[in-house]
Amino acid sequence: MTNTALPPVADAKIWREELDQLRKREKAATRELDAIAAARRRLPMVELPDYTLTGADGPTRLVDVFRGRTQLIVYNHMWTDGAEWQCGGCTGYTSQFTRLDFLDSYDARFVIVTTGPIDEALAYRDRVGNMMDWYSSSDSPFAADVDAAPDSGFAVNVFLRDGDTVYRTWHTNGRGTEQLSHTFGLVDVLPWGRQEEWQDSPSGWPKREIYSGWLDSEDIARLYGRSE
Known part of the structure; x- marks a missing residue:
């Protein structure tokens, strides 16, 4: 795939400063997930x-x-x-x-x-x-x-x-199952992310129809199983 959309270029100092700001949000999200997991452990059961x-x-x-x-x-x-x-x-x-x-x-x-x-x-x-x-x-x-x-x-x-x-x-x-998956976690750290229409991305970023980048059942069989 050819695409000319690129993040802006910055020097190492600016890049580190912006990464540090993002890291604060990532750490806050991690702490919130820890709190959610703690609440999950306290749920009643049926x-x-x-x-x-x-x-x-x-x-x-x-x-x-x-x-x-x-x-x-x-x-x-x-x-x-x-x-x-x-x-x-x-x-x-x-x-x-x-x-x-x-x-x-x-x-x-x-x-x-x-x-x-x-x-x-x-x-x-x-x-x-x-x-x-x-x-x-x-x-x-x-x-x-x-x-x-x-x-x-x-x-x-x-x-x-x-x-x-x-x-x-x-x-x-629904999307609640994503937390058990490594697929989306890996794709989400890529510069272009999932490239799906619904996502908030900079102008010019590649976009495609939702699910269109996913492997289908035939693809899975061809790669890992028996497709005949």
């Missing part, structure tokens, strides 16, 4: 029914999805039954998570739950090269009960297990 999902080995109680761990993060993946390619945003987002063993040290797991039939879901996971464990809630009200009903979108939900009882502790969707 007890859930004894849901049964379907995994690669058949019906699985939600409590058993924890595999002995106490905490569980679930990405509720958008799904259309019978479609060759599922949501590009969800496919690209979850393709980031390739090394999750570090969660073992935090007594936690991270899995995907979709409303699609488990056979379709597992075949799609392999086609796009996804590395996570997938489960289906197609025979359960689980998805609707955690704000991720069929045809309604995607979400992240977090759960805590106490013995055989499971509690829901946190939920987000």
Whole structure:
């Protein structure tokens, strides 16, 4: 891509002074995120029914999805039954998570739950090269009960297990899921940022339609999985 839009050029002293001013705002944002995380740890939780999902080995109680761990993060993946390619945003987002063993040290797991039939879901996971464990809630009200009903979108939900009882502790969707992603953090530190129409950028900065820079499902399969 060729573009002539460039930031203004300054000497090192001015650049450092302006960076220091920006750093104050960045530090304030970090402290606010710390405060939000502290408030999140103080949220109440709600007890859930004894849901049964379907995994690669058949019906699985939600409590058993924890595999002995106490905490569980679930990405509720958008799904259309019978479609060759599922949501590009969800496919690209979850393709980031390739090394999750570090969660073992935090007594936690991270899995995907979709409303699609488990056979379709597992075949799609392999086609796009996804590395996570997938489960289906197609025979359960689980998805609707955690704000991720069929045809309604995607979400992240977090759960805590106490013995055989499971509690829901946190939920987000939309741009709230960005905090779990490294993709946008990396792109946002680039001089041109995401280059999407909605963003506040200097005059002349490259702009394109929202989502148009994202990899689609076929791209993910070609890069990481099996596209045939």
